[in-house]
Amino acid sequence: MILRLARMADMDKILEFTSAIDGGMTSLPHDASAWESKLAINEASVHAAVPQPEGDIYLFLLEQDNKIVGTTAIYTGVGLTKPFYSYKVSTHVSKSDFLTKVVKTKILHLVNDFTGATELASLYLLPKFRAPNAGRFLSKSRFLMLHQFQERFDNTIFAELRGWVDSQGRSPFWEALGEKFFKMPFQRADFVSAVNGSQFISDLMPKYPVYMELLPETAQRVVGECNDNTRPAKRLLEQEGFQWKGYVDIFDAGPSMQCDIQHINILKKALKVKVAGTHNKPIDPTAQHYILSNGRLTDYRIALSPIEIQDDQAIIPEQVMRDLDLQLNDELDLLPMQTK
Numbered sequence: 001m002i003l004r005l006a007r008m009a010d011m012d013k014i015l016e017f018t019s020a021i022d023g024g025m026t027s028l029p030h031d032a033s034a035w036e037s038k039l040a041i042n043e044a045s046v047h048a049a050v051p052q053p054e055g056d057i058y059l060f061l062l063e064q065d066n067k068i069v070g071t072t073a074i075y076t077g078v079g080l081t082k083p084f085y086s087y088k089v090s091t092h093v094s095k096s097d098f099l100t101k102v103v104k105t106k107i108l109h110l111v112n113d114f115t116g117a118t119e120l121a122s123l124y125l126l127p128k129f130r131a132p133n134a135g136r137f138l139s140k141s142r143f144l145m146l147h148q149f150q151e152r153f154d155n156t157i158f159a160e161l162r163g164w165v166d167s168q169g170r171s172p173f174w175e176a177l178g179e180k181f182f183k184m185p186f187q188r189a190d191f192v193s194a195v196n197g198s199q200f201i202s203d204l205m206p207k208y209p210v211y212m213e214l215l216p217e218t219a220q221r222v223v224g225e226c227n228d229n230t231r232p233a234k235r236l237l238e239q240e241g242f243q244w245k246g247y248v249d250i251f252d253a254g255p256s257m258q259c260d261i262q263h264i265n266i267l268k269k270a271l272k273v274k275v276a277g278t279h280n281k282p283i284d285p286t287a288q289h290y291i292l293s294n295g296r297l298t299d300y301r302i303a304l305s306p307i308e309i310q311d312d313q314a315i316i317p318e319q320v321m322r323d324l325d326l327q328l329n330d331e332l333d334l335l336p337m338q339t340k
Helices: 008-018 032-047 134-148 172-176 178-182 186-196 199-204 217-221 228-239 265-269 318-323
Strands: 002-005 057-064 067-075 086-096 101-111 118-125 156-160 243-248 255-260 271-279 289-293 301-306 308-310 313-317 331-337
Touching: 002 134, 008 032, 008 057, 008 067, 032 057, 057 134, 067 134, 118 134, 134 228, 134 265, 134 289, 134 301, 134 331, 172 178, 172 186, 172 217, 178 186, 178 199, 186 199, 228 255, 265 331, 271 308, 271 318, 301 313, 301 318, 313 318
Parallel strands: 118 156, 271 313
Antiparallel strands: 002 057, 002 301, 057 067, 067 118, 086 101, 086 243, 156 255, 243 255, 271 331, 289 301, 289 331, 308 313
16 A cells, blocks of 8 residues: 545545545545645645745555555645644642642633644555554654655644544534533534534633533533543554543544654654665565655655665565665665564
């Protein structure tokens, strides 16, 4: 499988892909106008000599047999043109000497603290293609682009994880808080935000802090908790040094994981080698695998492959050489990835 940046010509493939996704992935709507806008920004981003002041989108497609089977994306300059909201969980301590009591209270503050940051988003792999290493590759491949084009990204990298919802797709947090102000079900509000932006949040969301103890216990319990299907993605982020620092999604209270780019673990292991030759031997699944790309932003392509390395010289499989359109003596940035 090859991961590549999307193009405008991919519209039909993308709509076919999104038609197979349930309603829980509102960042991947089955909506042609939403994708037309995203793809236009993506095209402008990859051809821009410098980062665009209003923010960039880098949309990746995972292909197998000429079909899209997975996606991921990197968004820069979050909140610079449309406000980006989160809740920040803080603790307030009150003490009464008369009652000899100390009370700790959790408070939700509506904030824009991720303004200007870089977001990892839209990570999805069709269920029938969730083979060993596929999801891991899809998640970790984004870090190679952060490494190769670091000047295009903010120091703060974050990812919003889908919060806990029940089997009917209902969010206890939304029903306890957001629905009281927006008068619409969770799925609809999340879709409107994903497609049309979050101005309506600014218009209607209460600006005063919310005391969590005033919410039902069912809502309190899910603050900072991710959906069961999202736990593997959370573990992969944690392996790379991402942490939850109290920020949650305003719709479902899912955790926002964050890490400074220089602290991402896999980037500390990056290698630089030169292509010295190729081979057509059978792939050894037990060999050390590496994430590699052609390094050309306008035709950015990423693969996962075992590579023979000696003295900064690399021998790579012929098929990978063709897939990435590499030449002898090309310099490669490699990220080692543990496979199963």
